[in-house]
Amino acid sequence: MAGSRGPLTDFKILFSGAALPLRCEKRGRIMSKELIRLKDVSMSFDGETVLDNLNIYFNDKEFLTLLGPSGCGKTTTLRIIGGFQRPTSGDVFFDGARINDVPPHLRQVNTVFQKYALFPHLNVYDNVAFGLRIPKWAGGGTDISAKREKVKLSKGEIDHRVREMLEIVSLKGFEHRSVTSLSGGQQQRVAIARALVNRPKVLLLDEPLGALDMRLRKDMQQELKRIQQQMEITFIYVTHDQEEALAMSDTVVVMNEGKIQQIGTPEDIYNEPKNAFVADFIGESNIVDGIMREDRVVEIFSRRFACLDSGFAKDEPVDVVIRPEDVDIVSEAEGQLRGVVTAVTFKGVHYDTIVDFYGFKWLIQTTDFCPVGSHIGIKIDPDGIHVMRKSKYSGMFGDYSSYSEEYDEINEEEAGKEDEE
Amino acid sequence: MKNKRSLFAVPYIIWMALFVVIPIVIMLVYSLSVAGDGEDLSASLENYTGMVLYASVFGRSFWLAFIATVICLLIGYPVAYMMSREGPGFQRVAMALIMLPMWMNFLLRTYSWMAILENNGLLNQLFQKLGIIALYNRLTGSDIQYFQMIRTPGAVVLGMVYNYLPFMILPIYTVLTKLDAKLIEAAEDLGANSAQVFARVTLPLSLSGIISGVTMVFVPSVSTFAISRLLGGGTQMMLGDLIENQFLGGAYNPHLGAAISMVMMVIVVVCMVIMRHFGDGDEEAMML
Numbered sequence: 001m002a003g004s005r006g007p008l009t010d011f012k013i014l015f016s017g018a019a020l021p022l023r024c025e026k027r028g029r030i031m032s033k034e035l036i037r038l039k040d041v042s043m044s045f046d047g048e049t050v051l052d053n054l055n056i057y058f059n060d061k062e063f064l065t066l067l068g069p070s071g072c073g074k075t076t077t078l079r080i081i082g083g084f085q086r087p088t089s090g091d092v093f094f095d096g097a098r099i100n101d102v103p104p105h106l107r108q109v110n111t112v113f114q115k116y117a118l119f120p121h122l123n124v125y126d127n128v129a130f131g132l133r134i135p136k137w138a139g140g141g142t143d144i145s146a147k148r149e150k151v152k153l154s155k156g157e158i159d160h161r162v163r164e165m166l167e168i169v170s171l172k173g174f175e176h177r178s179v180t181s182l183s184g185g186q187q188q189r190v191a192i193a194r195a196l197v198n199r200p201k202v203l204l205l206d207e208p209l210g211a212l213d214m215r216l217r218k219d220m221q222q223e224l225k226r227i228q229q230q231m232e233i234t235f236i237y238v239t240h241d242q243e244e245a246l247a248m249s250d251t252v253v254v255m256n257e258g259k260i261q262q263i264g265t266p267e268d269i270y271n272e273p274k275n276a277f278v279a280d281f282i283g284e285s286n287i288v289d290g291i292m293r294e295d296r297v298v299e300i301f302s303r304r305f306a307c308l309d310s311g312f313a314k315d316e317p318v319d320v321v322i323r324p325e326d327v328d329i330v331s332e333a334e335g336q337l338r339g340v341v342t343a344v345t346f347k348g349v350h351y352d353t354i355v356d357f358y359g360f361k362w363l364i365q366t367t368d369f370c371p372v373g374s375h376i377g378i379k380i381d382p383d384g385i386h387v388m389r390k391s392k393y394s395g396m397f398g399d400y401s402s403y404s405e406e407y408d409e410i411n412e413e414e415a416g417k418e419d420e421e
Numbered sequence: 422m423k424n425k426r427s428l429f430a431v432p433y434i435i436w437m438a439l440f441v442v443i444p445i446v447i448m449l450v451y452s453l454s455v456a457g458d459g460e461d462l463s464a465s466l467e468n469y470t471g472m473v474l475y476a477s478v479f480g481r482s483f484w485l486a487f488i489a490t491v492i493c494l495l496i497g498y499p500v501a502y503m504m505s506r507e508g509p510g511f512q513r514v515a516m517a518l519i520m521l522p523m524w525m526n527f528l529l530r531t532y533s534w535m536a537i538l539e540n541n542g543l544l545n546q547l548f549q550k551l552g553i554i555a556l557y558n559r560l561t562g563s564d565i566q567y568f569q570m571i572r573t574p575g576a577v578v579l580g581m582v583y584n585y586l587p588f589m590i591l592p593i594y595t596v597l598t599k600l601d602a603k604l605i606e607a608a609e610d611l612g613a614n615s616a617q618v619f620a621r622v623t624l625p626l627s628l629s630g631i632i633s634g635v636t637m638v639f640v641p642s643v644s645t646f647a648i649s650r651l652l653g654g655g656t657q658m659m660l661g662d663l664i665e666n667q668f669l670g671g672a673y674n675p676h677l678g679a680a681i682s683m684v685m686m687v688i689v690v691v692c693m694v695i696m697r698h699f700g701d702g703d704e705e706a707m708m709l
Contacts, residue, residue: 082606082610083609084606084609084610103609103614104606104609104610105609105610105611105612105613105614105617106612109610110610110611111606111607111610113603113606113607114603115603117601117603117604117606117607118607119604119607119608119622119626120626121625121626130608130611130613130621131611131612134611134612134613134617136612194607194611195610195611198611198612
């Protein structure tokens with residue numbers, strides 16, 4: 001994946017309402033009717049701020065992922081939409097109506113819980129039929145003041161919908177199995193079927209693949225995407241796994257410390273990170289200090305590089321992101337920068353090569369093997385350089401000096417943390 | 422023996438054999454025989470055939486125990502439910518309050534109820550002072566000096582409920598605290614209001630606690646003799662009294678006592694088996 005930066009930079013956010021085509025390639029955010037909006041939502045527990053003045057909207061039929069490390073507030077955001085938590089301040093709108101005070105059972109959203117939360121006393125069929133067997137207010141909606149009839153579905157209708165849904169999640173024939181006898185992946189499907197059978201407008205998914213092994217996860221990612229497209233409903237998906245987010249989403253919302261760091265398509269988020277946190281969290285990044293000498297020229301290590309970014313003040317200090325795969329290794333004489341290889345790890349598709357440039361270590365992913373100790377030069381194309389304004393995260397990420405420990409530890413830590421939230 | 426560790430079970434197996442299995446066998450032998458000449462026993466079924474005489478005692482025992490169990494459930498479940506929902510501080514205090522009476526001697530507690538329910542006991546004195554008895558007389562045109570509370574079936578049921586309520590609360594409480602809060606949320610998420618959540622999720626999932634609670638209240642209630650004697654004052658004879666009378670009392674006839682015990686045991690076991698089927702079987706064992 002080369003970091004190609006198209007001219008679509010300004011295309012990314014904040015269209016709303018307009019009746020534009022539903023799916024506009026794989027570029028800008030899906031433009032359809034706005035369905036849910038969080039306005040100035042803050043949340044604190046015992047004086048500790050979990051969400052800090054969140055403003056975000058969710059479009060109809062969109063696959064939107066809330067991505068961030070544990071404790072970033074993503075699960076809390078989901079629980080606020082589900083109605084399980086009330087924001088300390090701010091408003092939640094559904095289809096234009098304020099729903100802060102609407103309890104979960106009257107909301108037109110359904111949730112797939114982190115550990116599925118299947119009812120152990122019911123079999124697969126009864127789990128899926130649970131929501132259908134509860135009489136609902138006619139016509140949906142959250143207005144409980146109006147005196148409307150409650151609709152009870154007929155047995156035949158329930159049966160039809162349950163079986164149809166079990167077929168969609170490939171669990172035909174499992175109707176009478178006990179949910180406790182199912183494998184993780186099968187339980188996952190039951191949880192999805194149980195939520196989707198109610199035909200919600202929005203499905204909330206809280207790290208639904210967290211408990212599955214790698215292989216199953218990949219399969220389920222595709223499965224979920226397929227189901228979302230087939231059912232044509234909004235998915236709001238919470239994960240800490242950036243690969244998962246990039247692979248499945250139409251829109252990714254990167255969160256940290258209760259704040260939204262960036263909203264955009266997976267391509268935007270990867271190619272145009274807004275700050276050092278996003279750049280580091282999504283994929284691997286070398287982040288170095290630079291100075292913007294003029295439009296489309298940035299200075300790193302006292303050398304000028306051509307780039308595609310503009311609109312900065314002259315001589316403004318900036319953060320420069322260079323993705324490990326955007327660096328070409330050349331001979332020392334040809335290189336724009338010269339450095340010494342200090343570590344090489346074989347990763348299958350490529351080598352992770354750590355190169356020391358003037359005391360700052362970079363990660364370079366290359367298919368060329370360069371032995372430790374060799375002197376090399378590098379070249380970076382203009383579209384391999386991404387310039388960001390300084391933020392509070394500047395200087396915190398993107399240095400591979402303590403490479404071997406950091407790189408692996410972070411991955412493990414993340415995997416272990418998923419249950420805490 | 423499959424492994425060496427099962428050797429640790431041997432003392433318990435011996436204990437059970439000595440003090441459970443053998444006594445039951447002895448009881449069975451006794452119940453199927455009558456005293457013959459001198460030391461001899463002669464086989465007979467008359468202990469069982471003659472038991473029809475005591476049908477009313479059987480009826481009363483099971484009826485009062487049933488009522489006490491139902492009342493314990495009606496009081497105990499909401500208490501357990503409330504406790505499981507409160508913070509840990511409240512739970513500790515509530516638990517202490519429930520356990521506290523159990524640290525006192527069972528007979529002492531029952532005697533205290535006698536003092537309270539007596540015709541000139543605490544309650545009646547209180548009613549007297551408050552003028553409730555006079556008011557009652559005026560309203561109904563009767564002329565009573567006290568309310569008859571002791572020596573009534575109600576007093577016996579009260580004694581049972583008071584003594585065995587903790588055994589209903591604790592198992593239900595334990596099951597409810599272990600109930601995954603996510604299941605409640607999942608039910609709400611699927612459209613269930615609080616009553617539906619309770620009926621469709623909380624109650625079915627706490628059934629195992631209810632079954633153990635019911636067992637632990639019903640079984641001792643059926644066989645009690647102290648409560649019925651002290652609070653029933655001889656007018657409310659129950660199986661426990663009847664049996665005790667055959668072994669230690671004036672009616673001395675261990676053979677009949679053994680037969681009544683056997684029948685009671687069988688009925689209780691049958692009740693429990695029915696309960697267990699009702700509760701769908703696989704829950705944790707609740708036989709005492």
